[in-house]
Amino acid sequence: MIDLIILVTLLALGYGFGSYAESRHYKSIIARENTLRHIPAVTSRFPPMNEGSRDAALVSGSVVVSVDYFKRFIATLRNLVGGRVTSYESLVDRARREAILRMKAEAEKLHADIVFNVKLETSSIHKGRGNSIGSVEVLAYGTALKTDQ
């Protein structure tokens, strides 16, 4: 009985804080994406050829997001029956976009106009706890370029 109470409390806490943090994060992501829209981030391996380049620098942004108890519980049950792990999808989506945003923010500091050869890397931080993934890290990096207009 006490187990059940603890579980429900943990789930409620996870759901409450988790969804609050998520909706706040999404708002901030969308706002910052709009302000940084003038710097395109492209995956092409070579710089745009038609514009003379002046300066290039490595820019990177990384983020670690933790899963909340509620999301993990859903994912655990998902493990048994299969299907889309929707609870993790929004988590990874946020992490990716945040990492790109941080990379772009660094590019903006360098007054860059474009970031090319953008790559994303992810790793999970679970501290040897087997298949229960605690947090996810996303690292975005690319080459920032100042171009002559």
Add this chain to the structure above:
Amino acid sequence: MKYSNPQIPEGINTSKQHPLKEFFMLTAGVLGLIVAAVLLLGFFADKLAHHIPFEVEQRIASKELLAESDPGPMQGYLEALTEQIVKAQSLPEEMTITVHYVDDDTVNAFATLGGHVYMFRGLLEKLPNENALVMVLAHEIAHVKHRHPIRSLGRGVVIGLALSMLSGTMGDKMADQIVSNTGLVTSLTFSRDQERESDKTALKTLMALYGNVVGADQLFEVLQEAEGAMKLPEFFSTHPLSEKRIQHIHAFGRELAHSTTEAQATPLPLDFPDWLNLAADDQGHE
């Protein structure tokens, strides 16, 4: 080449389904599956365990539990009653009942593998008459008659194995516990069914021996008192609630058109309290 950076619509990489909806569907689905699986496995394990010969049961019974009880007047009295009950329940010949009087305060009695029945002093002290005592003894012997100990064991092994296989695949400790607790709580329905079956057989035995079922309800009143405030909902218990068992007895009595209040209960032997204390003194208790 001109690069542009349009705003990408939201919700491409994420699901629009509300997380709570997914949570309830998943939980209900998984728990429902576990309940169904446990009931199914339990049912078949029960059916199969029934075919294990009694002889095998006697062989695997734990040796430490089987120490011979000290012969005393109480032991002799219990053995005499056992003999009558065994006859009344018409047990198969190979099914031998060994009754053990345990000098201990515990308010309990139980039957285990190999036809061994344990009666604790704590319970015997509280019984008001012989009928109530026979109700306990007949109930435990009925467990043996219906092969309940070996069936519980078989079921426990199968369900335990299945649950541990399932919980091995779960990453989360809490989710793991929920799964195994759901399984265990579900498997208690079998235990309660067995108690009801034994109650029924015991009442028939009382009827055969005394021609009435007086005293049977008194036993459960004693048990109810012993439970005290420690009462769990039936859903979480191995036994049906005492109130319900008393109700069943009254219903049984009415069916036989023998009001439980009319007939007189058979008193315990006059020396009964001495036998209790005698055994206690021998052991140097109190």
